[in-house]
Amino acid sequence: MTVAPVVTLTLGALSPDRPKLASVLFNLMRNLGGAIGIAACATVLNDWANLHFLRPAEHLNTRNEAMNTWLDQTTVNAQLLGLNSFDASQMALRQLWAIIWWEAQTLTYADAFLTIMVCFVDTVLLVPLVHKVQPPRLTLINRALRIIR
Numbered sequence: 001m002t003v004a005p006v007v008t009l010t011l012g013a014l015s016p017d018r019p020k021l022a023s024v025l026f027n028l029m030r031n032l033g034g035a036i037g038i039a040a041c042a043t044v045l046n047d048w049a050n051l052h053f054l055r056p057a058e059h060l061n062t063r064n065e066a067m068n069t070w071l072d073q074t075t076v077n078a079q080l081l082g083l084n085s086f087d088a089s090q091m092a093l094r095q096l097w098a099i100i101w102w103e104a105q106t107l108t109y110a111d112a113f114l115t116i117m118v119c120f121v122d123t124v125l126l127v128p129l130v131h132k133v134q135p136p137r138l139t140l141i142n143r144a145l146r147i148i149r
Contacts (some may be wrong), residue, residue: 012133041112048111052104060096071096 010026011019059066071092078088 009133010129044115045108045112046109049104052107052111053101056100056103060100067096 007026012023014022062068071089074092074095075085075088078091079085083091
């Protein structure tokens with residue numbers, strides 16, 4: 001839904017002898033923009049995931065009673081399943097890490113999609129500034145060249 005209008009806006013006003021070279025440049029810029037966009041999104045996702053993971057992890061210490069109670073309960077449940085105390089406590093810590101990481105990933109992707117939505121809304125607001133594309137007028141020389149080809 002977005003590629004066809006952009007191609008029309010960029011290549012629609014060119015004279016008939018120029019679209020080949022212009023389309024090469026347009027495709028180069030489109031691919032380069034896509035590569036830069038993917039790299040920027042990957043960087044943002046990585047940085048925000050670390051941020052969203054470290055924020056709750058700051059509160060997970062020995063003074064946090066709710067966490068201690070949850071770890072004790074999870075360890076006891078693992079011991080009831082037949083694990084020794086060391087393996088049970090390690091399993092509880094891994095489970096706590098997985099829960100925090102899950103939450104960090106959820107917040108990260110929510111923030112990323114919000115950022116993409118804001119970019120799209122900004123782009124939609126710029127649509128009235130786009131000029132209508134007029135097809136080029138064929139001069140007598142251009143008409144003659146088209147007939148010869």
